[in-house]
Amino acid sequence: MLTTKQKSFLRSEAHHLDPIFQVGKGGVNEAMLVQIKEALEKRELVKISILQNNEDGKDEVAKALAKGTKSELVQLIGHTVVLYKQSVNNKRIELPVKR
Structure with a gap:
């Protein structure tokens, strides 16, 4: 579990990143989760764009992505x-120390 300070640090690190994945009409699927897991292993921090034609709510998509990749939603x-x-x-990323 990330602290508020760590999330703030990660948000600032992610600010300059471009989204490398898009969730469209098909929603979250297993193939997408495998690719995102691989990207997380290489980069540690990724941005994902949810397209307007996605039929699921953005909150559900975000939670499904975090759960499916066993990652933290920043x-x-x-x-x-x-x-x-x-x-x-x-x-690559050194998080601020938990206190």
Whole structure:
């Protein structure tokens, strides 16, 4: 579980990132989750865009993405989701210490 300070830090790190995945009309599926897991292992922090034609609510999509990839939901702003998962082999982001 991330602290407020850690989430704030990750939001600032994600600010300059572009979304690398899009969730469209088909919603969240297993193939998408596998690709996002691989991207999280390489990058630790990813942005995902929820398209207007998505039939599910954006909150449900964000929760499904976080649960399906076993990652932390950092932010849901507008139709953009930011996910974080600490990498096993490619650790790049140093989080602020929990207090």
